[in-house]
Amino acid sequence: MASLDVDAVQVFVTIAEQQSFTRAAEALGTTQAAISVKLKRLEDRLGEKLIERTPRRVRLSARGAAFLCPARDFIAAHDRAVAGLAVEPRRLAIGFLDYAAGTELPALLARLHAHDPSLVIEARIDSSRHLLDAYDRGDLDAVIVRREDDRRDGEVLGVARYGWFAMPDFTWRPDEPLRFAACAATCSERIMATRALDAAGIAWTEAFLGGGTAAVVAAVSAGLAVAPLAHRVVPFGAIEVSARLKLPPLPAAEILLHTRVTDPHSRAALRTLVSAFREHRVRAG
Template sequence: MNEAVKALDLDTVRAFVLIADLGSFTRAAEVMETSQAAISLKLKRLEDRLGCRLIERTPRHVRLSGEGNRFLPGARDLLMAHELALSGIGALPRRRLALGISDHVAGPELPQLLSRLNAYDPSLVIEVRIAASRLLMERFDHNEFDAVIIRRGEEQVDGKRLFAEQFCWFAAPSFQYRAGEPLKLATLAAPCGIRAVAIDTLEQANIPWTEAFVGGGVLALGAAVNAGLAVAALARRVAPAGAIDVGERFGLPPLPALDIVLLSRETDQRSREMLRVLAAAMKGLGE
């Protein structure tokens, strides 16, 4: 890296940090509200300025080069110093983001998602609650959340569409079922929307069912599935390790793909930017 470099364009540094955090030029462009071509140009300007390649880009992956890994901590410090300068002398004020995530959306990537938010704004206090989409929507309407990530159900709520989540029938490999017998189901307690979708799908196909397990969360559903108790309607992302899609094997009707949406209350510029980071990171989960 060229040690003679002095001033850097903050926009190019911000673009680099977003590419590193989101692993995508497209998602970085969404956060900065510009085009992918513009993000590529910003990165090229920064690399030309530094005299080295920061990002290694292939058709399937975006990753940091050795120089990129070494530059990233300093790039974060530079952006934080800029925020400190804008806010005045002293530490940045602690801000809070109250975030609700649907049971059927919060998957194994949640730690990675929180890590990305924290890396982008270490001063942010993140408060996360996981619950049913309907409950989160009600609490959002009562101003209990700054943002919620939920499944779009019959209510057809407004919001930013992040991706479509495919649901399937999952069971343990040892689970046995014979056509004509009631299908043993593991579900979340009513009024879970996915429970309603699963039951409605079976009844429309004239497949008898019985509720064998009711869980208080998707983690509990996964435990019931892996224990061989029942079949559960789950998104592929949140299905427990070892479970298999038994829909075709048991002749079960296909489940729909359901939209995952973000609802938010945008306030100050920094909060709006953080919510764009959140949306971009969530979109990456659906790819």
């Protein structure tokens, strides 16, 4: 029976999740050459080709795909054993912009926990500005937020696209102020929307303000107002009314990861979360 090296199995799992030797090396705090050697050692030990690598693509072989779940279980069992000896558990505090993860947030957190059960995860959901303030104070280790005008740092994870959404029976006469809902006076979406309306010369009034994205979605669902929403959080039954109401287009916004995590295990866990986040966004379109 072949005995397995924990580091080599971790390299295989990380490459599989990142689909990149470069990102896997970064997540593990090492070099591409080092992880290539460890992967080769594991493949030789098992007598199987696990990863197929071309200049354009990194993917699992058929045997690699079959080995991935047992490999994750192996790493998780190892981490649980090591965690039993730890004096103090490791903590990872992450902030999420509410619409950035969408309805997949529970699945993302479950993926993170499965990757490292010994990690104590603290999740916070809030607006980008509040999350960035908490991150700058050191209250959060990492945040996934939309790009703010005054910041140029962070890793781009994707793009959030916006539109004006309302229920099909929502009506507005151009000689009246547009009734719209926003999450808070200082939220990025409200600022973006009011700038666009002002530039287009459209009078507006806030029929609903505050309570976060969930409250704005509720206001739209109730037919109280139109709202500037990311396409990922549109309530059931709502439609985009930009063309029908002749409302100005809303700019897309980049979704960024900011992190100060430095220890290899936490960085690897965070890269797993990022990989899962990107996978969900691709499937969601």
